[in-house]
Amino acid sequence: MGLLHRARAAVTGRLPVKTARSRLEAPLASVSFDDFPRSAWTTGGPLLAKHGARASYYASGRFCGAVEDGIEYFHRGELKEIEAASHEVGCHGFGHIRGPQAASDALDLDFERNALFLEQELGGFRASSYAYPYGDVSPRTKVLAARRYAVSRGIYAGVNAGNIDLAELRAVPIEARRWRPDRIDAAVQAAKARRGWVIFFTHDVSPAPTPFGCTPEMLDYVLQSLAGIEVLPIKHAMAKAVFGTA
Numbered sequence: 001m002g003l004l005h006r007a008r009a010a011v012t013g014r015l016p017v018k019t020a021r022s023r024l025e026a027p028l029a030s031v032s033f034d035d036f037p038r039s040a041w042t043t044g045g046p047l048l049a050k051h052g053a054r055a056s057y058y059a060s061g062r063f064c065g066a067v068e069d070g071i072e073y074f075h076r077g078e079l080k081e082i083e084a085a086s087h088e089v090g091c092h093g094f095g096h097i098r099g100p101q102a103a104s105d106a107l108d109l110d111f112e113r114n115a116l117f118l119e120q121e122l123g124g125f126r127a128s129s130y131a132y133p134y135g136d137v138s139p140r141t142k143v144l145a146a147r148r149y150a151v152s153r154g155i156y157a158g159v160n161a162g163n164i165d166l167a168e169l170r171a172v173p174i175e176a177r178r179w180r181p182d183r184i185d186a187a188v189q190a191a192k193a194r195r196g197w198v199i200f201f202t203h204d205v206s207p208a209p210t211p212f213g214c215t216p217e218m219l220d221y222v223l224q225s226l227a228g229i230e231v232l233p234i235k236h237a238m239a240k241a242v243f244g245t246a
C-alpha cells in the first residue's frame, strides 16, 4: 500500500458512512479470509472446526480455480462445502480491483459480476457482506458498497465498539509479515473491556505462508485467545451487534 493509499485509508476510516450503535452486552469475534487461497479452507477449516468457530470467506470470482504467483486459490465446489459447514461466503468483488481507482459504474459492474459468479456457485445466493480488496476505500466506494451490502469490512485496525461503521468495519490482521501476538492479545482484551466486536482477517493458512497469510499455529493462537468469546461469521455478528440477536 502506497503512502497516498495509507493517507486516504487513515482519513476515510474516520468518516463513518453507515453508523450503528452496538447493542452488544458481551464481546464478540469474527475471523475472515480474503480472496481466498485454497489453504484457508483446507487447512483453516479443520482449525475452525476444532475451536467450534464459524468464519467468513470473502471470495473473488477471478481467483476461482486459479494459481497466481504460486498461490493456489479455492476450487469450484468449495464454496458449497464452506456454506454447508455453516461458514459465511461473502463478496470480495470479482476482479479484486482497487475501488477508489475504478469509476463507480465499473465498480458496480464488478460487484454484479461477482454476484452472478456466487449465484452460479451457490444457487439463489446473495452475499450480505463485502470485504474491500486491499482494504482500499474512499467515501464514494463506501457509499457504493453500503448500497449493496448490509455490512462491509475494511482493514483499518481496531475493535468495533460503541458507534460502529457498518460500511467499514475495523479488522486486525493475522499476517506472517507482521505477526505480533501481543497485538492479538491487546485486541482481544479491548473487545472484552469495551464489549466490542473484534474481527480478524488473513489470507492463506500454510506452514510456509505468504506475507499476507499465516501459519496454522498463528490461526490456532488467535482462536485459542478467543476462548470464551462467541465467534460468528460477520453477517451473523452484525445482526447480533445491531439487533441484539444472532
Ligand SMILES: [Zn+2]
Pocket: 034, 035, 092, 096, 132, 133, 134
Ligand atoms: Zn483481497
